[in-house]
Amino acid sequence: MVTVWGRTNSVNVQKVMWALAELSVPHHRIDAGGEFGVVGTPEYRRMNPNALVPTVQDGDLILWESNAIVRYLYAKYGPPRPPEHRAVADKWMDWTANRVQAPLRTLFWGYVRTLPERRDATALEAARAQAAGVMAIADEALAAQPYLAGGELTMGDIPLGCYMNRWFQLPIERPSHPHLAAWYGRLRARSAYREHVMVPLT
Secondary structure (H helix, E strand, O other): OEEEEOOOOOHHHHHHHHHHHHOOOOEEEEOOOHHHOOOOOHHHHHHOOOOOOOEEEEOOEEEEOHHHHHHHHHHHHOOOOOHHHHHHHHHHHHHHHHHHHHHHHHHHHHHHOOOHHHOOHHHHHHHHHHHHHHHHHHHHHHOOOOEOOEOOOOOOHHHHHHHHHHHHHOOOOOOOOHHHHHHHHHHHOOHHHHHHOOOOOO
């Protein structure tokens, strides 16, 4: 039984929960972070000195950093993959962290967790434009294949898939990225994605 500490509205926790569900790994989640607290306690900080979520325990292993957790879960519980296949999925995970995360964080915090009168319209428009440009890269890749790393869902789809749920729900203008939209539709057809990622933005 894998134990996860984290709250359901955290995009990083969503990555882990979605991966566990896709891999049919027995798991138990404990509310932590945000309104639930827990992360500042000495007991939690001994597991995760960053006092952030998620943290995962699997047997004697305690692990933090969501992408590292997803990689571990797929390495231990997923189907065997050749190094070349894993490398392509890894590429998309790192790309999402390096190119997508920052503008989507700005948009999410600006539109969801900031009062309208306190929003920085200039910063939000800059983040929207930056994100739109970056999404064109994924859209082009998805023109040739149904998922980021090829013909089936892999760990490479998980980080971007979690951010795309926010991208398509935020009240912003989005350019036409038909292949990205079709991929998002395929994700929404998956029960694990609907359960763990398609939650209200809060």
